[in-house]
Amino acid sequence: MTDVLSAPLVVEFPFTRSLGPVQSAFLTGLRERTVLGVRTDEGTVLVPPVEYDPVTANELRELVEVAATGTVTTWAWNPSPRRNQPLGTPFAWVLVRLDGADTALLHALDAPGPDAVHAGMRVRIRWAATRTGAITDIACFEPYDGAAGPDEPAPHDGEFTDPVTGIVAAARLDYVHSPGRAQSAYLKALAGHRTVGERCPACRKVYVPPRGACPTCGIATAEQVEVGPRGTVTTFCIVNIKAKNLDIEVPYVYAHIALDGADLALHGRIAGIPYDQVRMGLRVEPVWAEGTAHPDHYRPTGEPDADYDTYKELV
Amino acid sequence: MRDVAIVAFAQTAHRRRTDELSEVDLLMPVLHEVLGATGLKANEIGFTCSGSADYLAGRAFSFTMALDGVGAHPPISESHVEMDGAWALYEAWVKIMTGEADTALVYSYGKSSPGEVRDVLTRQLDPYYLAPLWPDSVALAALQAQALIDAGDTDEAALASIAARSRADATTNPHAQLTGDVPAGDHLVHPLRTGDCPPIGDGAAAVILAVGETARALCARPAWIRGIDHRIEAHSLGVRDLTDSPSTRLAAQHAGAFERPVDTAELHAPFTSQEVVLRKALTLGDDTRVNPSGGALAANPIMAAGLIRLGEAAARIHRGESDRALAHATSGPCLQQNLVAVLEGETAHA
Numbered sequence: 011m012t013d014v015l016s017a018p019l020v021v022e023f024p025f026t027r028s029l030g031p032v033q034s035a036f037l038t039g040l041r042e043r044t045v046l047g048v049r050t051d052e053g054t055v056l057v058p059p060v061e062y063d064p065v066t067a068n069e070l071r072e073l074v075e076v077a078a079t080g081t082v083t084t085w086a087w088n089p090s091p092r093r094n095q096p097l098g099t100p101f102a103w104v105l106v107r108l109d110g111a112d113t114a115l116l117h118a119l120d121a122p123g124p125d126a127v128h129a130g131m132r133v134r135i136r137w138a139a140t141r142t143g144a145i146t147d148i149a150c151f152e153p154y155d156g157a158a159g160p161d162e163p164a165p166h167d168g169e170f171t172d173p174v175t176g177i178v179a180a181a182r183l184d185y186v187h188s189p190g191r192a193q194s195a196y197l198k199a200l201a202g203h204r205t206v207g208e209r210c211p212a213c214r215k216v217y218v219p220p221r222g223a224c225p226t227c228g229i230a231t232a233e234q235v236e237v238g239p240r241g242t243v244t245t246f247c248i249v250n251i252k253a254k255n256l257d258i259e260v261p262y263v264y265a266h267i268a269l270d271g272a273d274l275a276l277h278g279r280i281a282g283i284p285y286d287q288v289r290m291g292l293r294v295e296p297v298w299a300e301g302t303a304h305p306d307h308y309r310p311t312g313e314p315d316a317d318y319d320t321y322k323e324l325v
Numbered sequence: 326m327r328d329v330a331i332v333a334f335a336q337t338a339h340r341r342r343t344d345e346l347s348e349v350d351l352l353m354p355v356l357h358e359v360l361g362a363t364g365l366k367a368n369e370i371g372f373t374c375s376g377s378a379d380y381l382a383g384r385a386f387s388f389t390m391a392l393d394g395v396g397a398h399p400p401i402s403e404s405h406v407e408m409d410g411a412w413a414l415y416e417a418w419v420k421i422m423t424g425e426a427d428t429a430l431v432y433s434y435g436k437s438s439p440g441e442v443r444d445v446l447t448r449q450l451d452p453y454y455l456a457p458l459w460p461d462s463v464a465l466a467a468l469q470a471q472a473l474i475d476a477g478d479t480d481e482a483a484l485a486s487i488a489a490r491s492r493a494d495a496t497t498n499p500h501a502q503l504t505g506d507v508p509a510g511d512h513l514v515h516p517l518r519t520g521d522c523p524p525i526g527d528g529a530a531a532v533i534l535a536v537g538e539t540a541r542a543l544c545a546r547p548a549w550i551r552g553i554d555h556r557i558e559a560h561s562l563g564v565r566d567l568t569d570s571p572s573t574r575l576a577a578q579h580a581g582a583f584e585r586p587v588d589t590a591e592l593h594a595p596f597t598s599q600e601v602v603l604r605k606a607l608t609l610g611d612d613t614r615v616n617p618s619g620g621a622l623a624a625n626p627i628m629a630a631g632l633i634r635l636g637e638a639a640a641r642i643h644r645g646e647s648d649r650a651l652a653h654a655t656s657g658p659c660l661q662q663n664l665v666a667v668l669e670g671e672t673a674h675a
């Protein structure tokens with residue numbers, strides 16, 4: 011276990027999602043402290059509303075306004091809130107049927123403990139202080155012993171000034187990534203400026219970087235083989251558009267390089283030669299930058315070009 | 326109609342973490358085991374289909390790495406579902422039924438250890454109304470459990486007995502992760518205690534499907550797929566009756582499950598409360614042996630646990646311990662999507 015590398019891997023994405031007319035009205039309504047539902051062909055009122063009937067798949071557009079008070083239909087006490095959940099203190103997850111609605115909305119209920127929560131209990135929305143047009147505009151629910159809202163929801167045209175037309179669904183997930191045995195060995199060798207592949211016991215091909223299996227034979231590879239450092243350009247492309255956050259002047263060449271002794275080409279940038287003089291068969295060697303764990307680029311060795319027959323299987 | 330059978334099944338020993346193994350390292354032993362059991366070579370397989378989820382690894386197209394383990398070069402006929410492998414098996418079954426292949430290799434794997442699986446699974450939810458609240462998988466299962474308790478369908482003691490029975494059965498399953506006397510523990514999300522929840526772990530599984538005479542040649546007692554179907558509920562939880570699973574019932578009906586009793590049922594119920602819902606939906610009585618493998622409460626490698634239910638049911642038929650078995654797989658929160666297959670051994674004629 012100790013010879014396997016691991017490193018934190020953070021996956022973060024601000025998905026930008028557009029809203030349809032019903033979702034737009036609902037989320038804009040929350041911003042304005044108004045809860046909208048949608049009426050189905052059967053006459054039931056869905057809150058939160060959807061744009062297509064879950065039973066008939068018919069398009070739904072008839073909006074109605076329901077109350078900010080309702081009844082818990084089921085619940086689950088959460089003693090240890092997790093990051094990003096609606097409340098930082100212990101709370102109940104609840105499904106709440108708002109007065110005037112026929113279906114229930116999932117959210118959090120701020121209550122002192124599980125003994126204070128039961129199906130059938132009356133609750134009301136606690137609005138967030140800052141509202142942007144998102145489900146989190148409902149900060150949570152709270153117990154409520156006042157009068158019930160009307161059973162019959164009022165028609166609503168869904169019109170608001172400055173409607174919300176999209177949401178940004180930000181998310182972050184934290185992982186600890188382990189690349190496994192083969193790639194750990196490869197990365198450790200690279201740190202010592204050596205390139206190590208693995209040979210398939212059946213077809214004898216040397217894979218670099220090794221992934222622990224031969225894709226032709228479908229069996230494990232284990233025998234380590236040092237390859238390179240020199241290699242041959244098997245094919246290449248000229249990059250003309252500067253990538254964001256990349257400090258490399260365009261145009262530059264990105265190439266497939268078959269390291270000597272390897273049966274699979276890896277890829278890298280070619281420098282130390284004008285971009286329009288890079289060619290198939292060019293002999294190259296890696297250039298290691300200070301303090302990095304992989305070659306910065308490959309440069310010509312000055313040797314004569316490799317004969318096409320020596321690398322044609324790897325193109 | 327073509328007769329299609331599961332002719333081989335293999336699974337890993339499921340473990341809490343497998344840092345030293347890449348996905349392909351995890352998979353290769355089970356791939357070799359099913360190929361070895363049938364004597365088939367990788368290049369003799371007509372169709373290959375896999376199930377996995379990139380969110381578990383946190384890396385896009387992670388399944389393409391795993392393909393190295395099946396010998397994907399020279400080119401093979403291959404597909405992938407971002408679902409439990411049970412759905413990959415369904416795709417492979419369709420491929421064989423349409424005459425496009427005579428054999429299929431189906432595999433799936435999941436490593437839950439790199440991330441926080443409760444958080445990761447929230448990313449499967451409706452991105453507008455649910456995902457921004459980060460309701461985790463245990464919380465959603467707990468809502469369903471409380472609904473069942475309020476409806477009088479179960480109570481905490483009955484749930485604990487489901488957990489105890491599952492882990493006791495799992496003591497005879499060498500692949501299981503959690504076996505024997507497992508304490509009920511504290512409430513993770515009330516009313517579910519740690520004992521009501523599945524272990525978090527890494528694992529993989531593979532099966533081979535074959536048609537008609539090919540199946541008979543590859544396996545002494547093939548597990549014939551007499552019917553298979555999958556159905557889905559409305560995606561909004563608040564629209565559903567969480568105490569019931571009409572999609573499971575409908576899938577079972579289409580798979581022919583109700584035509585005759587089954588002696589075995591492998592139910593994909595990661596939470597004790599879900600077994601209550603499934604037993605009701607499938608009208609399983611005491612004469613049906615439920616989850617003799619220990620089920621997902623003993624080992625729940627996400628994306629493989631459903632395929633394992635099909636594999637375990639088939640293996641009982643292979644061993645002659647079952648004549649007619651039901652296998653169920655689920656995906657999504659609160660049993661949102663459900664697949665049911667009916668497997669039979671060759672009818673014993675008098």
Ligand SMILES: [Zn+2]
Nearest residue numbers: 210213224227
């Ligand atoms: Zn090979």
